[in-house]
Amino acid sequence: MARGESVTVSGGNLNEGSRVVVVGAGHAGVELAAALRQRGFAGAVTLIGDDPALPYQRPPLSKDYLKHPGAPAPVLRAEAFYRDQRLDLRTGARVAGIDRAARRVTLRDGGQLDYDHLVLATGARNLRPPVPGLDTPHLLELRTLADAGRMAALLPRLDRLAVIGAGFVGLEAAALFADLGRQVDVVDLAPRVMSRAVSPEVSAWFQGFHAGRGVRLHLSDRVAGIETAGSGVRLALGSGARIEADAVLLAAGVTANEDLARAAGLAVADGVLVDALLRTSDPAISAIGDCARFPHPAGGGTLRLESVQNAVDQARALASRLTGAPAPYAALPWFWSTQGEARLQIAGLAPPPGPGQLSVLRGGQGDGRLSVFVYEGDRLRAVETVNRPADHMLARKLLGLGCPVTPAQAGDDTFDLKALAMT
Numbered sequence: 001m002a003r004g005e006s007v008t009v010s011g012g013n014l015n016e017g018s019r020v021v022v023v024g025a026g027h028a029g030v031e032l033a034a035a036l037r038q039r040g041f042a043g044a045v046t047l048i049g050d051d052p053a054l055p056y057q058r059p060p061l062s063k064d065y066l067k068h069p070g071a072p073a074p075v076l077r078a079e080a081f082y083r084d085q086r087l088d089l090r091t092g093a094r095v096a097g098i099d100r101a102a103r104r105v106t107l108r109d110g111g112q113l114d115y116d117h118l119v120l121a122t123g124a125r126n127l128r129p130p131v132p133g134l135d136t137p138h139l140l141e142l143r144t145l146a147d148a149g150r151m152a153a154l155l156p157r158l159d160r161l162a163v164i165g166a167g168f169v170g171l172e173a174a175a176l177f178a179d180l181g182r183q184v185d186v187v188d189l190a191p192r193v194m195s196r197a198v199s200p201e202v203s204a205w206f207q208g209f210h211a212g213r214g215v216r217l218h219l220s221d222r223v224a225g226i227e228t229a230g231s232g233v234r235l236a237l238g239s240g241a242r243i244e245a246d247a248v249l250l251a252a253g254v255t256a257n258e259d260l261a262r263a264a265g266l267a268v269a270d271g272v273l274v275d276a277l278l279r280t281s282d283p284a285i286s287a288i289g290d291c292a293r294f295p296h297p298a299g300g301g302t303l304r305l306e307s308v309q310n311a312v313d314q315a316r317a318l319a320s321r322l323t324g325a326p327a328p329y330a331a332l333p334w335f336w337s338t339q340g341e342a343r344l345q346i347a348g349l350a351p352p353p354g355p356g357q358l359s360v361l362r363g364g365q366g367d368g369r370l371s372v373f374v375y376e377g378d379r380l381r382a383v384e385t386v387n388r389p390a391d392h393m394l395a396r397k398l399l400g401l402g403c404p405v406t407p408a409q410a411g412d413d414t415f416d417l418k419a420l421a422m423t
């Protein structure tokens with residue numbers, strides 16, 4: 001955007017005098033601020049985050065960072081970046097309310113900020129299931145840098161860990177503790193691990209993987225209560241089983257931080273509702289990242305994703321729109337999770353298991369590597385790989401190009417997918 005040039009966006013003209021206020025300084029908010037500057041936006045950008053730390057990456061918190069208490073925080077950008085880019089970063093500050101008529105936000109400390117465009121990048125917070133005793137001081141969480149710091153500091157004394165939730169975060173931590181030779185129990189309501197995110201084939205592979213490392217999986221079960229026992233806790237499961245542990249990690253999924261939007265009268269439904277251009281029901285306000293529920297690019301409904309890719313790509317798409325190059329958000333979703341030496345990568349979006357869904361295995365499975373091509377009818381929807389990064393990269397290409405790969409081709413490990421992607 002040339003200096004002084006003004007571009008029209010719904011709800012306002014962004015020019016070098018415009019003020020953009022971003023609520024939430026996580027992956028989405030920081031990337032948006034950076035992308036606005038990259039695209040030449042010279043106006044004021046204020047980034048407000050309630051976390052007191054310099055904005056950081058979350059993925060390492062349940063992985064390597066835990067093993068190294070006192071390691072430098074995995075910051076998203078060095079402090080100098082915000083200064084050099086003239087980004088007004090306010091950490092430890094919380095937006096308490098939005099006055100849409102006045103286009104003004106109020107901070108918890110009473111301060112006020114006017115905006116021409118407001119961006120909600122408020123992320124998500126941990127779900128807290130209604131379990132009696134969950135308020136135990138032995139409860140650990142892994143959402144913030146402070147959470148991870150606390151867990152890392154306790155790690156030498158945690159011989160027995162109980163984990164509520166067999167999703168990515170719970171299993172990453174479980175693998176890490178099992179690696180250290182600790183006792184680990186993981187409890188989940190679902191009959192298989194990562195059930196909302198991966199195919200039954202990949203769940204089965206990871207169940208074998210974790211069980212082989214000594215992790216005790218309690219699936220189709222629930223934590224009915226937690227009580228103090230000695231210096232630790234005792235978990236009572238619905239099945240009648242009991243687990244003794246030094247601490248409990250809560251990893252039962254997240255819920256979108258949509259309260260601010262709801263209180264301001266914006267449309268919300270398990271996330272802040274946005275259109276394909278990431279506009280909320282007020283065109284002067286956009287939402288991106290974990291908190292945003294957007295139209296499914298393949299049509300039919302909406303979705304909300306919790307991934308770095310989605311946060312970053314939505315931030316870039318929004319920066320493009322605000323600087324005059326609007327395009328519907330349709331980036332290919334991809335994701336990774338590292339559990340011990342197993343690196344899971346997912347490209348695309350698998351439909352929920354059911355009639356019409358077909359999973360095709362590619363490659364040997366006995367060698368600690370696996371690829372699953374997931375079809376809906378004859379259409380390839382997603383590819384899940386374990387320790388097969390080349391397949392993942394190819395899958396992103398093939399899915400991105402809409403290249404037809406037949407189930408027979410996918411299942412034949414000698415079939416050259418790379419050549420197909422080049423055609």
Ligand code: FAD
Nearest residue numbers: 024026027028050058059094095122123289290306307308
């Ligand atoms: P967030 O990063 O949650 O940032 C939003 C920020 O806004 C938060 O700091 C929040 O406190 C703040 N905020 C909310 N309301 C207000 C308010 N009113 N005022 C001021 N600030 C506010 N994804 C992957 O793709 N791969 C992984 O391996 C992976 N591992 C993960 C491991 C862990 C432990 C966690 C917690 C997440 C992981 N994720 C992973 C998910 C990924 O980190 C999220 O999808 C990503 O952080 C979303 O970015 P965001 O900016 O939308 O939200």
